[in-house]
Amino acid sequence: MGTIQRLEVSDIKKVFDVDISKSKLSRIKGVVKKEEGRLYDYLIGYWKGNYYLIDGFDRFECMPFKPTERITCHVLSIESEAFLYTHILRWLLYHKGCATKDKTYCIEKVIEQLGHQAGCTHIEKETNLPESRINNFLVTDFFPKEFAEKSKLSPATLNQLSALTQLGVSKDLVLKLFHLEFDRVHLRITTTNLPIIKKIIRDDPHSFLALPIHEQLACLEPFLQFRTLLVRYARDDIQRRLQSYQKKAYEYW
Numbered sequence: 001m002g003t004i005q006r007l008e009v010s011d012i013k014k015v016f017d018v019d020i021s022k023s024k025l026s027r028i029k030g031v032v033k034k035e036e037g038r039l040y041d042y043l044i045g046y047w048k049g050n051y052y053l054i055d056g057f058d059r060f061e062c063m064p065f066k067p068t069e070r071i072t073c074h075v076l077s078i079e080s081e082a083f084l085y086t087h088i089l090r091w092l093l094y095h096k097g098c099a100t101k102d103k104t105y106c107i108e109k110v111i112e113q114l115g116h117q118a119g120c121t122h123i124e125k126e127t128n129l130p131e132s133r134i135n136n137f138l139v140t141d142f143f144p145k146e147f148a149e150k151s152k153l154s155p156a157t158l159n160q161l162s163a164l165t166q167l168g169v170s171k172d173l174v175l176k177l178f179h180l181e182f183d184r185v186h187l188r189i190t191t192t193n194l195p196i197i198k199k200i201i202r203d204d205p206h207s208f209l210a211l212p213i214h215e216q217l218a219c220l221e222p223f224l225q226f227r228t229l230l231v232r233y234a235r236d237d238i239q240r241r242l243q244s245y246q247k248k249a250y251e252y253w
Contacts, residue, residue: 007051018088019099019101019102020098020099023097025058082114120135136154138155157189172213193224
């Protein structure tokens with residue numbers, strides 16, 4: 001059940017730096033007064049002789065605590081590292097403005113400790129997150145790890161991208177599409193254009209796959225920036241219509 005304790009701020013450690021969005025922190029600062037932040041009971045995990053923050057990361061981040069200041073904490077005795085990360089994951093899942101990469105990190109740490117199946121079972125039991133959704137946070141080893149970690153794409157989107165190979169597309173083409181995010185920022189995969197790419201390939205797979213890879217990439221590139229193309233088309237259309245209208249008006253007068 002845990003105990004209520006008054007702990008010095010300097011004694012409370014972070015398992016890792018949780019990434020809270022600036023907009024969420026801004027809202028918290030505007031809503032939470034200093035007194036409320038100090039009265040709030042922070043959930044702390046006690047593990048291997050150390051106190052770890054496992055809840056209230058946004059409030060804790062906003063408060064100008066002094067290192068020697070004592071705050072009220074609900075301290076839980078944590079039995080394993082897996083439980084430590086599971087508690088943090090639970091908070092991340094039920095609070096908006098938290099980075100997907102942090103949820104992925106927690107899930108990976110639990111699976112690293114317990115194994116994939118046992119880890120998924122543990123996470124589902126402790127957080128109510130079903131295994132089907134857990135897998136959406138895990139990136140396959142299809143992409144180079146050093147790039148996958150830097151990617152702005154969610155694990156779920158990366159997995160959908162790698163699934164293009166199920167349509168007969170070569171791994172080389174998928175990797176080239178993936179690396180566009182780093183080589184040419186304006187031509188990157190998004191959750192919006194990925195379904196369009198899938199449809200293009202599905203509509204005539206034989207013709208598409210008959211092309212060499214550089215031609216396949218050239219066919220798909222315009223659709224990676226289709227929003228920009230649509231805006232450009234609309235702008236040009238407005239100018240054409242305006243010129244036509246002005247010409248008719250001039251001729252009339």
